[in-house]
Amino acid sequence: MEKQELRTFGRRHGKKLSARQTMLIDRVLPTISPTNLPANTGKILEIGFGAGEHLREIARQNPDKTVIGAEPFMNGVASLLSAITNESNVVRDEYKNIRIFADDVRDFLRQTDSQFEQIWILHPDPWPKARHEKRRLLHADFLKNLLNYLTPDGEIIIGTDHWEYFDWIVENAKNAGLHASTPDIDTIHTRYQTKNMAGTSAPKYLIIRA
Numbered sequence: 001m002e003k004q005e006l007r008t009f010g011r012r013h014g015k016k017l018s019a020r021q022t023m024l025i026d027r028v029l030p031t032i033s034p035t036n037l038p039a040n041t042g043k044i045l046e047i048g049f050g051a052g053e054h055l056r057e058i059a060r061q062n063p064d065k066t067v068i069g070a071e072p073f074m075n076g077v078a079s080l081l082s083a084i085t086n087e088s089n090v091v092r093d094e095y096k097n098i099r100i101f102a103d104d105v106r107d108f109l110r111q112t113d114s115q116f117e118q119i120w121i122l123h124p125d126p127w128p129k130a131r132h133e134k135r136r137l138l139h140a141d142f143l144k145n146l147l148n149y150l151t152p153d154g155e156i157i158i159g160t161d162h163w164e165y166f167d168w169i170v171e172n173a174k175n176a177g178l179h180a181s182t183p184d185i186d187t188i189h190t191r192y193q194t195k196n197m198a199g200t201s202a203p204k205y206l207i208i209r210a
């Protein structure tokens with residue numbers, strides 16, 4: 001029997017959605033699901049996009065690529081939908097390349113045969129209490145599985161301001177024999193980065209290549 005997966009995210013629903021957000025989830029979300037992805041364009045995946053600030057930025061920077069975001073927190077999904085649609089509730093031109101999977105990325109990965117040039121994970125839930133450590137998403141088995149979804153020169157880019165989780169990921173990746181480097185880079189500031197709940201001076205970044 002397959003081992004049951006532990007939940008890696010906190011909650012799926014937060015404060016009550018506005019009428020417009022509910023309408024966008026009912027009507028627009030189904031039209032931008034990541035099914036039947038075009039075979040001949042490059043693809044980028046962001047896992048746990050939160051409110052989608054970084055996802056929108058990479059969509060604008062890469063108009064010729066399909067940018068897929070996976071996020072089970074519906075208030076985050078609603079924020080992204082509000083930001084990418086105009087007053088007529090139509091997806092704005094600069095965001096037409098966005099596709100959303102509004103659930104656990106592990107379910108998306110089980111159902112896709114796509115390969116990605118980049119897989120971004122920014123500020124993954126740190127689950128700081130020792131008894132919750134098993135809920136951390138970025139353990140070695142998950143990272144090794146992600147490699148199967150990279151193009152030959154693709155990369156997984158992880159950023160977090162939670163330095164203890166960062167060191168834990170680096171150690172797990174190295175023990176699993178993954179090719180990991182810790183470059184000095186910066187990227188756009190997401191909502192979670194601005195909160196900086198870990199209270200550190202800056203996020204640290206890790207790149208894993210196939």
Ligand SMILES: C[S@@+](CC[C@H](N)C(=O)[O-])C[C@H]1O[C@@H](n2cnc3c(N)ncnc32)[C@H](O)[C@@H]1O
Pocket residue numbers: 008009010011047048049050051070071072073076103104105106121122123124125126137190191192193
């Ligand atoms: C701490 S928040 C960071 C959000 C955003 N990346 C940012 O920097 O503002 C982590 C996010 O990862 C999402 N998450 C956790 N486990 C996930 C999973 N298995 N699949 C997709 N998203 C997940 C959570 O729902 C949450 O929104």
